[in-house]
Amino acid sequence: MRFCLISATWxxxxxxxxxxxxxxxxxxxxxNASGNRVIAQNRSARHEYFIDETYEAGIALFxxxxxxxxxxxxxxxxxxxxxxxxEIFAIGVHISPYEKGNIFNRDPLRPKKLLMHRREIxxxxxxxxxxxxxxxxxxxxxxxxxxxxxxxxxxxKKLYDKRESMAEADAKREMERQGSVRFSxxxxxx
Numbered sequence: 001m002r003f004c005l006i007s008a009t010w011x012x013x014x015x016x017x018x019x020x021x022x023x024x025x026x027x028x029x030x031x032n033a034s035g036n037r038v039i040a041q042n043r044s045a046r047h048e049y050f051i052d053e054t055y056e057a058g059i060a061l062f063x064x065x066x067x068x069x070x071x072x073x074x075x076x077x078x079x080x081x082x083x084x085x086x087e088i089f090a091i092g093v094h095i096s097p098y099e100k101g102n103i104f105n106r107d108p109l110r111p112k113k114l115l116m117h118r119r120e121i122x123x124x125x126x127x128x129x130x131x132x133x134x135x136x137x138x139x140x141x142x143x144x145x146x147x148x149x150x151x152x153x154x155x156x157k158k159l160y161d162k163r164e165s166m167a168e169a170d171a172k173r174e175m176e177r178q179g180s181v182r183f184s185x186x187x188x189x190x
Contacts, residue, residue, distance in 0.1 A: 036141040036148070039069055042076035045136045047162065049154035054138065055124070057088070057149050058115035064101035069147055071098075074140055081114065081135035081151055083125045088114045090137055090149065114149060127153055 045051075061069070068074065079092035089111040097105040116124075127133055138150040157165070 036143045038139055038141045039072060039147075040074045040076050040140045042079065042136065042138050044077055045138055045152065045154065047157075047165075049134075049136060049152070049156055050161070051138070051152040051154050052133075053153040055116065055120060055151045055153070056143075057151050059090070059147050059149055060113040060115060061095075061147060062104070062106055064098040064104045065095050065106060066147060067101070068095050068098045069140070073098075076137050076140060079137050081137060083121060083128065083135075086118070086121060086125075088116055088121050088124065088135070088151075090114055090151075093137060093140075114151065124153065132156060 073096035075094040079090060079094075081088055081090050083089075091111050092109065093112055094108050095112075096108055124135060128135060132155050134154055134156070136152050136154045138152045140147065140149050142148070
């Protein structure tokens with residue numbers, strides 16, 4: 001039990017609320033392996049590119065954009081990153097206008113400045129100058145109260161590479177299914 005100091009009344013918290021089976025609700029819903037709450041993922045990037053390295057970058061946002069992100073109104077599809085005058089920008093990231101934002105709303109497709117150390121930006125500028133490499137936003141998540149973006153250094157896949165990776169995924173899925181069928185024979189049905 002916890003007390004809310006503002007109104008001096010008991011209010012159930014996530015750890016106090018139980019569900020039908022008697023289990024306690026988990027606060028980890030929608031979190032990635034490092035415990036950060038994932039908001040959006042660029043699934044097509046993992047299909048279209050080989051991801052060689054990943055980097056974490058902060059984003060310079062306005063208040064109404066953060067509120068829209070908290071509502072989940074963001075899309076990373078068809079977005080990419082570009083280095084301009086020693087600064088890195090995410091282009092094509094769509095953050096829908098906040099419905100209660102009125103005059104403070106910004107253009108949904110404006111380039112968002114990414115916050116990285118200068119050495120990292122210069123390293124990425126050198127790597128992307130090589131033929132075939134590009135920077136692609138992979139996911140958007142909260143780290144504490146801050147919005148972070150996972151940026152990947154990627155190489156484009158050819159059509160036969162995509163077919164090969166799809167075949168590997170199908171084979172893996174089939175093996176998992178076969179394994180679960182074999183294992184289910186030994187489980188007591190009673």
